[in-house]
Amino acid sequence: MIKTEHLGKRYDTLVAVDDVTFQVGPGEVLGFLGPNGAGKTTTMRMLAGFVTPSSGRASICGHDVEQDTLAAKACLGYLPEGAPGYGEMTVRSFLEFIVELRHLGAVARARLDYVVGRLQLQSVLEQSIETLSKGFRRRVGLAQAIVHDPPVLILDEPTDGLDPNQKHEVRTLINEMSRDKIIVISTHILEEVDAVCTRAIIIARGRIVADASPQGLAAKSRYYNAVSMRLERPEQLAQVRSAVAALPAVAEVEVSERESRLTALPRAGATILPALSELAARQGLALKELHLESGRLDEVFRTITA
Amino acid sequence: MRNVGIIMRRELGSYFATPLAYIFIVIFLVLASWFAFYLGGLYERGQADLNPFFNFHPWLYLFLIPAISMRLWAEERKSGSIELLMTQPITLWQAVLGKFLAAWLFAALALALTFPLWITVNYLGSPDNGAILAAYIGSLLLAAGFLAIGGCMSALTRNQVVAFILGVVACFVVLLAGFPMVLDAFRSWLPQVLVDAIASLSFLTHYESIAKGVLDVRDLLYFAMLIGYFLIATAVVLDVRKAE
Numbered sequence: 001m002i003k004t005e006h007l008g009k010r011y012d013t014l015v016a017v018d019d020v021t022f023q024v025g026p027g028e029v030l031g032f033l034g035p036n037g038a039g040k041t042t043t044m045r046m047l048a049g050f051v052t053p054s055s056g057r058a059s060i061c062g063h064d065v066e067q068d069t070l071a072a073k074a075c076l077g078y079l080p081e082g083a084p085g086y087g088e089m090t091v092r093s094f095l096e097f098i099v100e101l102r103h104l105g106a107v108a109r110a111r112l113d114y115v116v117g118r119l120q121l122q123s124v125l126e127q128s129i130e131t132l133s134k135g136f137r138r139r140v141g142l143a144q145a146i147v148h149d150p151p152v153l154i155l156d157e158p159t160d161g162l163d164p165n166q167k168h169e170v171r172t173l174i175n176e177m178s179r180d181k182i183i184v185i186s187t188h189i190l191e192e193v194d195a196v197c198t199r200a201i202i203i204a205r206g207r208i209v210a211d212a213s214p215q216g217l218a219a220k221s222r223y224y225n226a227v228s229m230r231l232e233r234p235e236q237l238a239q240v241r242s243a244v245a246a247l248p249a250v251a252e253v254e255v256s257e258r259e260s261r262l263t264a265l266p267r268a269g270a271t272i273l274p275a276l277s278e279l280a281a282r283q284g285l286a287l288k289e290l291h292l293e294s295g296r297l298d299e300v301f302r303t304i305t306a
Numbered sequence: 307m308r309n310v311g312i313i314m315r316r317e318l319g320s321y322f323a324t325p326l327a328y329i330f331i332v333i334f335l336v337l338a339s340w341f342a343f344y345l346g347g348l349y350e351r352g353q354a355d356l357n358p359f360f361n362f363h364p365w366l367y368l369f370l371i372p373a374i375s376m377r378l379w380a381e382e383r384k385s386g387s388i389e390l391l392m393t394q395p396i397t398l399w400q401a402v403l404g405k406f407l408a409a410w411l412f413a414a415l416a417l418a419l420t421f422p423l424w425i426t427v428n429y430l431g432s433p434d435n436g437a438i439l440a441a442y443i444g445s446l447l448l449a450a451g452f453l454a455i456g457g458c459m460s461a462l463t464r465n466q467v468v469a470f471i472l473g474v475v476a477c478f479v480v481l482l483a484g485f486p487m488v489l490d491a492f493r494s495w496l497p498q499v500l501v502d503a504i505a506s507l508s509f510l511t512h513y514e515s516i517a518k519g520v521l522d523v524r525d526l527l528y529f530a531m532l533i534g535y536f537l538i539a540t541a542v543v544l545d546v547r548k549a550e
Contacts, residue, residue, distance in 0.1 A: 045389070045549060049393060086320060088324050093319070097316045098394070101396060102394070103308075144390070
């Protein structure tokens with residue numbers, strides 16, 4: 001369990017994190033979203049025991065991060081922003097160093113082999129960290145975070161700098177681990193929230209501005225339950241537009257000439273798909289595409305954090 | 307204690323992972339011998355002792371020790387690895403102590419490699435080996451004192467060059483605390499009692515008595531307290547500024 005109560009951090013006059021309260025339980029993957037400088041990293045650093053909170057409290061697995069720091073850190077796997085490491089060390093000696101600090105005893109060898117295999121680090125084991133590509137560096141950072149099989153994982157931008165294949169690989173790893181762990185990731189890639197998170201917290205100017213499931217967030221979108229159609233014949237756009245706008249449940253119509261696409265936004269709570277498909281049938285429109293939108297996260301994100 | 311050892315080993319290993327360690331050792335040995343033979347006249351004096359060698363150590367260390375200590379914390383802060391280190395289940399103290407001991411052990415290794423000088427004087431005559439041992443201990447303490455000061459300066463900044471310059475200046479002040487050039491700066495605005503207190507903090511007076519072969523408890527205590535003080539200062543500085 002991760003628990004924060006009125007957690008805050010101020011630097012002189014700057015309030016980095018302000019009154020942040022949330023709880024995360026086992027099986028949850030919490031996505032921490034927000035513009036750059038919103039306070040995501042500072043919050044994560046306070047949870048990891050690297051930054052001392054100015055106000056409020058935080059605990060990991062019941063251990064207060066300030067009073068019972070070592071026990072809290074022992075429960076935690078943490079990937080700092082940018083995945084820093086000791087550049088002059090080889091990947092092998094770096095991971096061995098972490099394993100030693102984690103006091104894994106008899107299982108040390110097995111755990112080391114496991115993370116090396118899981119994150120496909122075999123080929124770079126003897127290379128120094130400073131010579132690694134961004135993707136490998138991130139994977140070494142992930143390896144040190146999970147090597148002691150912690151019940152809680154806090155990963156600051158785990159997929160930053162990875163190519164699409166590597167991103168997919170890391171997301172699969174997070175999904176696999178999510179069954180019995182508490183995972184918090186920060187990201188500004190919104191597709192990631194859909195791909196791995198069960199819950200999302202949006203933070204802006206140090207405050208929590210939204211806390212919901214990804215579907216719940218998407219439901220706040222203007223595009224939630226909107227209907228989008230592409231016409232076979234672009235010249236019909238203007239005519240269809242006025243017909244659609246006349247429908248009582250439609251609040252607004254957006255038209256993209258380039259794609260010959262028309263998007264109808266419903267009034268709050270209304271369902272417009274049946275009405276629109278009936279309209280299309282009645283007017284004998286040739287459609288390339290007709291689909292119901294489930295809401296756009298990026299639009300919600302912009303609206304909330306602007 | 308185990309964590310201190312793990313951190314120390316990693317740190318020591320990183321000295322040798324780059325050319326820094328080898329360059330340092332070579333320069334230290336060359337300069338130490340050069341000072342002893344040319345400036346100190348080790349041969350010409352016709353005495354079987356190592357005083358000309360040890361007398362120059364404070365000046366040698368003044369520039370070489372900050373070169374070791376400058377990277378201790380500045381580099382960790384610059385590369386961000388300090389965040390990784392401090393979020394492992396270790397205390398700040400274990401990290402401060404581990405890194406300090408690594409740097410000291412490295413300086414001790416460089417000093418130990420001057421043993422051919424000791425063999426030479428033993429071959430040429432019959433020196434007081436007890437006094438030489440005491441002087442080696444004094445030199446080690448001097449190095450430890452400079453390292454503690456330099457480490458503290460390194461914790462203040464992310465920039466290694468700044469850490470080096472701050473280290474040299476701070477070491478210089480402590481080294482010459484008993485001399486007019488430092489005391490005059492304080493005399494005009496501090497009461498005499500405090501000026502005397504500053505004067506008694508001088509490295510040089512404490513080191514010189516040990517280097518002559520006199521191991522006085524007061525001198526040992528002085529070095530122990532000074533090192534302890536700067537290690538505590540390092541921990542305090544890191545606690546406040548590590549995340550900046």
